[in-house]
Amino acid sequence: MNTIIMEAIQDFYPDDVSHCYGCGKLNEMGYQLKSYAVGEETMARFTPKEYHTATPGFVYGGLLASLVDCHGTGTAAIATYKNEDRPFGSEPKLRFVTASLKVDYLKPTPLGQELLINGKVKEIKGKKVVSEITISVNEVITVRGEVVAVQMPESMGKK
Amino acid sequence: MNTIIMEAIQDFYPDDVSHCYGCGKLNEMGYQLKSYAVGEETMARFTPKEYHTATPGFVYGGLLASLVDCHGTGTAAIATYKNEDRPFGSEPKLRFVTASLKVDYLKPTPLGQELLINGKVKEIKGKKVVSEITISVNEVITVRGEVVAVQMPESMGKK
Numbered sequence: 001m002n003t004i005i006m007e008a009i010q011d012f013y014p015d016d017v018s019h020c021y022g023c024g025k026l027n028e029m030g031y032q033l034k035s036y037a038v039g040e041e042t043m044a045r046f047t048p049k050e051y052h053t054a055t056p057g058f059v060y061g062g063l064l065a066s067l068v069d070c071h072g073t074g075t076a077a078i079a080t081y082k083n084e085d086r087p088f089g090s091e092p093k094l095r096f097v098t099a100s101l102k103v104d105y106l107k108p109t110p111l112g113q114e115l116l117i118n119g120k121v122k123e124i125k126g127k128k129v130v131s132e133i134t135i136s137v138n139e140v141i142t143v144r145g146e147v148v149a150v151q152m153p154e155s156m157g158k159k
Numbered sequence: 160m161n162t163i164i165m166e167a168i169q170d171f172y173p174d175d176v177s178h179c180y181g182c183g184k185l186n187e188m189g190y191q192l193k194s195y196a197v198g199e200e201t202m203a204r205f206t207p208k209e210y211h212t213a214t215p216g217f218v219y220g221g222l223l224a225s226l227v228d229c230h231g232t233g234t235a236a237i238a239t240y241k242n243e244d245r246p247f248g249s250e251p252k253l254r255f256v257t258a259s260l261k262v263d264y265l266k267p268t269p270l271g272q273e274l275l276i277n278g279k280v281k282e283i284k285g286k287k288v289v290s291e292i293t294i295s296v297n298e299v300i301t302v303r304g305e306v307v308a309v310q311m312p313e314s315m316g317k318k
Contacts, residue, residue: 019212021219029210051188053178054256055316060180061257062228066221097213098220103260108315156267157214 008034009042009074012089017157022070033067035074035119037082042075042119042131048111059109064143067117068133069098072147075119076129083124096129096149097156109135109142127151167193168201168233171248176316181229192226194233194278196241201234201278201290207270218268223302226276227292228257231306234278235288242283255288255308256315268294268301286310 010023010033021030035044046067052060076096081088109115116136123130128150135143169182169192177185182192194203205226211219235255240247268274275295282289287309294302 017214019215021211021213022221024212027210027212029208049188051186052180053183053186054180055176055311056178058315060225061260062181062221062225065224065228065260065262066219069221069224098264100264101220101224101260101262103224105257105259108312152214153267156217 006036007088008036009078009088010034012077012093013095014093017095017152020070022066023074031066031070033070033074035071035078035117037078040120042071042078044071044074044117044119045114046117047114050111053111054108057111059111059115061103061105064105064109064135065101065103065145067115067135068103068143068145068147069101071117071119071133072101072131072145073098073149075121075131075133076147076149079121079124079129079131095152097152098147099128099150100148101145103143103145105143107140107142110137113137122146165195166247167195168236168247169193171236171252172254173252176254176311179229181225182233190225190229192229192233194230194237194276196237199279201230201237203230203233203276203278204273205276206273209270212270213267216270218270218274220262220264223264223268223294224260224262224304226274226294227262227302227304227306228260230276230278230292231260231290231304232257232308234280234290234292235306235308238280238283238288238290254311256311257306258287258309259307260304262302262304264302266299266301269296272296281305
């Protein structure tokens with residue numbers, strides 16, 4: 001049996017900035033989203049709870065925006081480690097935050113199934129990374145987003 | 160003593176589409192955001208929980224996007240009732256959903272205080288309403304958003 005061990009980028013965030021409600025490994029109340037490098041792209045999976053509703057049967061748009069957001073900052077960190085040709089988690093450890101977020105709700109996202117979140121980098125410029133994120137269910141893209149992420153300023157906790 | 164009784168627009172949404180995680184009165188697990196008409200503008204207030212963190216001490220961006228989102232759809236309903244010169248909740252009842260969302264995080268939003276969410280309509284065109292939303296803490300604007308809201312399609316539950 002062949003197995004691939006993949007490590008999520010969020011597991012390499014410094015502990016003192018790993019409390020994000022969307023993706024922090026140290027936030028027990030949060031979503032704990034995990035973003036992985038897959039070839040030149042990135043991927044995450046998430047299954048909403050039954051109460052994450054917009055209207056009955058559909059996923060809440062604010063949750064979808066949150067998934068775009070956190071997968072965007074994760075994608076930025078993955079891309080920057082790769083761009084600097086060094087392993088995830090090597091020093092200085094990277095941690096991005098969102099400067100701006102755009103989300104287009106292309107169609108209602110059905111609730112009750114696993115969501116696939118894909119990311120692709122559009123631009124890396126200094127400490128800024130722009131990525132394109134999609135969310136799909138059963139291979140149908142329902143949400144398309146763009147995240148402008150920047151390296152976390154010291155004022156937000158990263159030393 | 161003079162009192163003003165204000166009714167939130169979300170309390171006029173039809174019951175069968177009042178399960179939104181962000182603002183549905185029938186979603187006991189959700190945020191239950193309440194948006195009010197104040198003169199020509201709109202207003203809501205929200206105090207995040209201590210676990211709604213980005214990094215320790217700051218509010219999670221996905222929650223802020225959610226507040227922009229739900230206050231944007233609420234603002235769209237308020238503006239459309241007014242534009243049609245009829246009382247909130249009169250038939251046909253209005254319920255908007257988000258077509259697209261843009262959020263600029265101008266600076267980190269401190270956690271532990273009440274957030275003020277303000278809305279202003281930029282454009283009403285047929286069944287589409289564009290609104291500008293800000294979030295502020297202690298009179299400092301930390302988030303600026305734009306919401307394109309459209310009247311809910313029947314496929315999402317509104318008959």
